[in-house]
Amino acid sequence: MSKIKAGYYSAVYFLKTANILKHEKPNDIVTMQFFQREENVILAGVDSCVDLLKTESFNSESLGIVALTDGDLIQANEPVLKITGHYYQFGHLEGIIDGILARQTSIATNCHRVLQAANNKPVIYMNDRSDYYYNQENDGTAAKIGGITNFVTASQVTKLEDNYKPTGTVPHALIQAFNGDLIVALKAYQNFYPTDKLVALVDYNNDVITDTLRVAHHFSNLYAVRVDTSKALIDKYFVGKESKYPADEINGVNKHLIRVLRQVLNHEGYQHVKIIVSSGFNAQKIATFEKEGVPVDIYGVGESLAKINISFTGDSVQLNGVDQAKVGRHNIVSNRLVKK
CATH class of the missing domain: 3.20.140.10 (nicotinate phosphoribosyltransferase)
Structure with a gap:
């Protein structure tokens, strides 16, 4: 039995x-x-x-x-x-x-509501880091029922009938392993995975604008940059400019930082480079970004998707x-x- x-x-x-x-x-x-x-x-x-x-x-x-x-x-x-x-x-x-x-x-409902808030822009299901790993197979199925099609682990796509493959970006650990040198870390990634779309994680040094432009200048095949700034931090871009912004609007991944990021990318001729945001996003925060026209292309969402x-x-x-x-x-x- x-x-x-x-x-x-x-x-x-x-x-x-x-x-x-x-x-x-x-x-x-x-x-x-x-x-x-x-x-x-x-x-x-x-x-x-x-x-x-x-x-x-x-x-x-x-x-x-x-x-x-x-x-x-x-x-x-x-x-x-x-x-x-x-x-x-x-x-x-x-x-x-x-x-x-x-x-x-x-999970299915949370995913559906996040996609609605995002105006059906791509959402990456990143809940692997905030829940017990044993749930991933069934949770991936529920997320797909809710409309999510981008996953980060093989387990999350195991039970899906279509031929889904996990995707992802460079983690902070890879950059750390190369002493914080984002360029060298990305070169290593590209050498080992040359067919992957190159996505740079640009918040490691808390200097999103500078590091984004360094990466864009160096890699002609740059597909996207991901901003994952902690809510506990204020990006270096705002140093000396604090008085220009409401104090409660410049921590973490915020609308002002992302707007400037899009502007500098476009100004330098990198209109094709997409912007991915993550860290603390839920349906409410995404809806606010979309309502205010913040130029995000892809959202990475984790913990909020598995709230029971x-x-x-x-x-x-x-x-x-x-x-x-x-x-x-x-x-x-x-x-x-x-x-x-």
């Missing part, structure tokens, strides 16, 4: 309930429905839940399973999955299903085909659910 069927990942009260009902109510059939409470949500995780039910429930062939489809737009209190059978068959999976739907739907902000609830709402549920809950009829 697998760990899942043995109840290793299930709250003990589900297991105890399943055991009681198996012996006290052996012929009773219940219907359980799963829903969430937010508007305009991108559903993800349903396929995983259906697979789970078919492999980790007991006598799964006799279960009735109807559900929506990954990628569906759902609303508050709309059922996304209903299971009909004896509670003993699937009760141990209730909490696991809640968890799968919560995580995957949150959508929770699901499973409720038993019918007993032997008759409505029966706790006060405040009821069987919600939906003509969108299809048999799985």
Whole structure:
């Protein structure tokens, strides 16, 4: 017996309930429905839940399973999955299903909202550095459901049907290894990976404008520069110019720095060089950048994409085909659910 069927990942009260009902109510059939409470949500995780039910429930062939489809737009209190059978068959999976739907739907929805905020400019899914690595395969699938198509690890694209390949830019570690010499570091990168698009990380010395121009002058094939300035820092460009800008607008990756960066690139004839920004970006910050016309070409987003902000609830709402549920809950009829 697998760990899942043995109840290793299930709250003990589900297991105890399943055991009681198996012996006290052996012929009773219940219907359980799963829903969430937010508007305009991108559903993800349903396929995983259906697979789970078919492999980790007991006598799964006799279960009735109807559900929506990954990628569906759902609303508050709309059922996304209903299971009909004896509670003993699937009760141990209730909490696991809640968890799968919560995580995957949150990620898909976060990605969708970030892309909307970015006016569908490319967004790089960089959440590998802010979450447990074991989640990457399923999270990559959820991110793709939400519309993301740029990933940084092989794990994130493993379950995607299309031929996606991870991409990325030079990290600070490579520049550090060459004593902070960005030019030498990029030469080494280019020697080892000559077919990659050359992207320079230009905030290592906290001198984005100077280092960008050095790189652009040196590499005719420069594709993009990435600005990843920490919120704790103010770029050297602002030294002596502080009075010209609001004090709370010049830390980290800010609109003033990016506008100047675009201006100097264009002035020097590097209109083709793209600007990638990262470090602390979420839907709200991206929306502000876009509303104010900040000249960003690509956004790198990490931590905010995996915030678990959508929770699901499973409720038993019918007993032997008759409505029966706790006060405040009821069987919600939906003509969108299809048999799985």
